[in-house]
Amino acid sequence: MGRSCFPRCGFSRIIAWLQLVLGILVIVVSISSLFRFYSAGFFVHNEDICRHFYGPKDVYQGFDINDRIAEVLTTIENLHKKLEMNLQQMEKSNTRLEYKNYLEVEVLRPVYSAYTALKQLRLPKIGNGTVKEESLIDTFTTEEIRKYIAPKENRIGKINFYGTEKIYNTIGHACVLMKKELEEYMDYDIGSYCKDDWNLAQKLMVNGCDPLPRRRCLTRASKVYQKPYPINESLWKLPDDRNVRWGNYQCRNFGCLSGKNPKRGYTKCIGCFEMEKEKLKWVTKTSLQVDFLIRDVLAIKPGQIRIGLDYGVGTGTFAARMRELNVTIVSTALNLGAPFNEIIALRGLIPLYATLNQRLPFFDNTMDLIHTTGFLDGWIDLLLMDFIIFDWDRVLRPGGLLWIDRFFCNKKDMEDYTYMFQQLRYKKHKWVIAPKSQQEVYLSAVLEKPPRAI
Secondary structure (H helix, E strand, O other): OHHHHHHHHHHHHHHHHHHHHHHHHHHHHHHHHHHHHHHHOOOOOOHHHHHHHHOHHHHHOOOOHHHHHHHHHHHHHHHHHHHHHHHHHHHHOOOOHHHHHHHHHHHHHHHHHHHHHHHHHOOOOOOHHHOOOOOOHHHOOOHHHHHHHOOEEOHHHOOOOOOOOEEOOOOOHHHHHHHHHHHHHOOOOOOOEOOOOHHHHHHHHHOOOOOOOOOOOEOOOOOOOOOOOOHHHHOOOOOOHHHOOOOOOOOOOOHHHOOOOOOOOOOOOOOOOOHHHHOOOOOOOOOOOOOOOHHHHHOOOOOOOOEEEEEEOOOOHHHHHHHOOOOEEEEEEOOOOOOHHHHHHHOOOEEEEOOOOOOOOOOOOOEEEEEEEOOOOOOOOHHHHHHHHHHHHHHEEEEEEEEEEEEEEEHHHHHHHHHHHHOOOOEEEEEEEEEOOOOEEEEEEEEEOOOOOO
16 A cells, blocks of 8 residues: 555656646746737726727717816816915005915915926826936936936937037036035925925035026015115125025024124125225225235236126125226126025125036136135135136136135145146236235135147
């Protein structure tokens, strides 16, 4: 009896192995078939496949989704306008604040968000075949970042006016190192209000994540914004406090930013929010030889200085003085603890929100003047300084002036920095070195860019 068991057991084992092998083959074939169906697009919305099986009349017979969306959008838009009118009437009639806030936060904003979300449905669909994802895209998981970085091919395969087949949206390479912060910055509801996070944006910028990606949300602004002063007043008058969002500053008004206040929240350009002191700069002689007057510098090239760049930290006073002399100056600015960009704009001048990290957004040989003060001091790396100086040279036209204003560094480093300024072989109109302290010295100079052979 024991012997007769062996043939049966052996046969059973063979059958079991055959079943296992057949099962594996079935699984392999099934996975292969599913992959082919997926590749053909049967598991995604595909109108061609729908029409193939059902015919064009069966797919959307008697129903146009765009028309339906248009009707809903019109209804929501009318409701939004009506709510906005009611909100304005409540503000005029001094209705209780909690009712007004409820209407704005709980009703008006959600309605507008729904309106914008529906509008997104009407945007042309980007086919998967037109976007080839680059390796950088795989670094990020936030969908809005991936959409921004993905190259955008021109419609119908046309060449655009740049002469290219697609547009690449750019971000700074250091964004990869600040993935968490960037994904936080890009986390928002499309079409709704942006978070009050300009300080996060600036943190990304100064750490090399520059340029930042664009966002599809509504920037916040002061609810009680007042019309700016006329230009003849605004140049030398502190703006209305209500025209600035103070949420991310230590101060809550311009008076608090006085240099006398130890809790003003910023360390660069102390006192530059005090207009009476600012009025004296570049027009009044001081005891320091390194302080040049604007009229003396403009006299070097009479009538030839028309546009320029103020590369520094300040509230736009240099640009204000030059404007009085019919010279247009763009002022670089970062909001380092105070609303520098806002006050420059509210004075009727042009702020350029830029960091040391980026190439100047001007074409070659276009500026008559570059003035720099208070920004590039002895802390700056020599290699970085080299790149910056050559970028200044790029945008400065032949015969243009480079005005180095009160650059200071340690005495032992001055030789290195003076070499950096002299290497371009500019003509020296003014060159003054004077002591700042026992260990530090000032350098002020006015240099002229020479013509060069093509």
